[in-house]
Amino acid sequence: MTTAPSRRVMLVWVGALTSLLLAVVCGLAVGPTPIAPGRVLTSLLSHFGIGHSSLSSFDQTVVWELRGPRMVLGLLAGAMLSVAGGTYQGVFRNPLADPYLLGVAAGAGLGATLALVHDGNAVNAPTWTPLIAFVGASSAVVMTWLIGGRGQRATTATLVLAGVAVASLFTSAQTFLQQQASAQSIARVYIWLLGSLAGASWSSVTLVLPYVAVCIAVCVVAGRALDVLSLGDDEARSVGLSVRRVRLVVIAASSLGTAAIVSVVGLIGFVGIIVPHVIRLLVGTSYRRILPLSVVVGASFLVLADTVARTALAPSELPLGVVTAAIGAPVFVLILSVRRGLTS
């Protein structure tokens, strides 16, 4: 819990909010129909009752019916995956923890595969795919908790091991299903697993928004408890933290929020592990600082990555996970080496 100089924290916040604005404008303005960022801004402001939109009705449709929901879903997904990764790292006191640690990804993967191979000849994925993916993701986490998280002997280690076991089980079932399926449905499963915001619509946004908003709020509020938890279970209890309850609430919020997002956008990797890490390098180890910043930075990062994903090889799209890793990894290495240079 470094108390980084508050000046630096302020600067990081300014940077984070600027990147958020940039992401929102890019998410709406950039694409096959380029629209001047200034005009997007006026349209954006007109939504808040400030001034009038200068967009034509065609541009209005492009911005608000095609790019709008995709941008908002990207913000939600980036925010949720990052804050969930940050909370997982706190709960498990492991900087390598990511939101998929307890089987969410494997569960969602099995659910989605079930839905996608169900009707192998259909062109589009069944509309109920997200629902089944969500059921798969949440049942995997609940199973992990039932096996490794209950009782007096339960520790974070038993929980992680249970997560590994459950994830393997679900993955093996998914692989089996995939192997039985037609080539066409295998391709669809593969695309789903890579994650994409291409299917976004306002209805998918409103579907996940309530869950994700609540889960993000719970995770952010838990920052102080996670700071206490960094003392280890025994000492955290001795200073008055109900370790079991905190762990249950925090894991439930971050897992269910992740499950909701993953069931709509597929498995977007890397965001959950890298964003909180980068923020930790910038503002220190206190989760009170890391988590709110993870929400903002994660949201902007994913939307910017998606802007690259849908424009770099237009008209075809790059898988979002490829872009998040390709941008995130070098940025991470850069920050790591700059920090190392500063401290040595």
Added chain:
Amino acid sequence: MSISVEHLTIRYGSTTVVEDVSFAVPAGSWTTLIGPNGAGKTSIVSAVVGLQRVAEGIVRIEGYDIHELSERTRAGLAAYVPQRPVIPVGSTVADYVTLGRTASHGVLRAPSPTDREIVDGVLERTGLDAFRHREVGSLSGGERQRVVLARTLAQGTRVIVLDEPTAGLDVRHQLDLLDLLRKEVVECQLTVLATLHDLTTASHYADQLVLLSAGRIAMSGNPADVVRSPVLSESYGMSLRVVNVEGQDVVVPLRS
């Protein structure tokens, strides 16, 4: 009685590590548990602060059955220094000591101005004021233990339980730390239950010694009597003598 342990039995699986142990620590006094490794000292102190499950018996602090209470209520009654404190990476001295106030402000609220005043007071009394912005991890062993003690003092409880607080410290730092604690005990009327390996220091800093052997109490009482008793040598399985040097008892092991 500030701490009372009644017929305490602790088991790990089928192994009984503490059996039918009873003792009491009067308010404002200092009791130290001694005994060879594996005698059950750590199990007893962690049961006293409610961290260790108890097979039989009861532990009361200020009259309350400690195992019936929530963590937060418990933290208001007793503070605890474990044998190997976990120092959070990157934590500054001030932040770390403030964690001791968690039970007072709760995890949903920021520390109040009163909490901050208490932390400032403790940092000053423990001579850590100059270190407040330093990372705990960057301090020496002696300073680090002082920071851990400061965190427990900041908790503001009448009872402090310490498991080997001087482990790994040189002679000078051992005595500095125990002197600091004794000063707090006298000034703030604290009740202390500690475990210590060094028999000489144990006898100097306690009003009562409880000698444990294989999970049971072999002897308890006045430190001068306990260190002079043949039971001490029996419990350790070796010959121990007390030599008086300038009016102070020194426990010396003799090789046979």
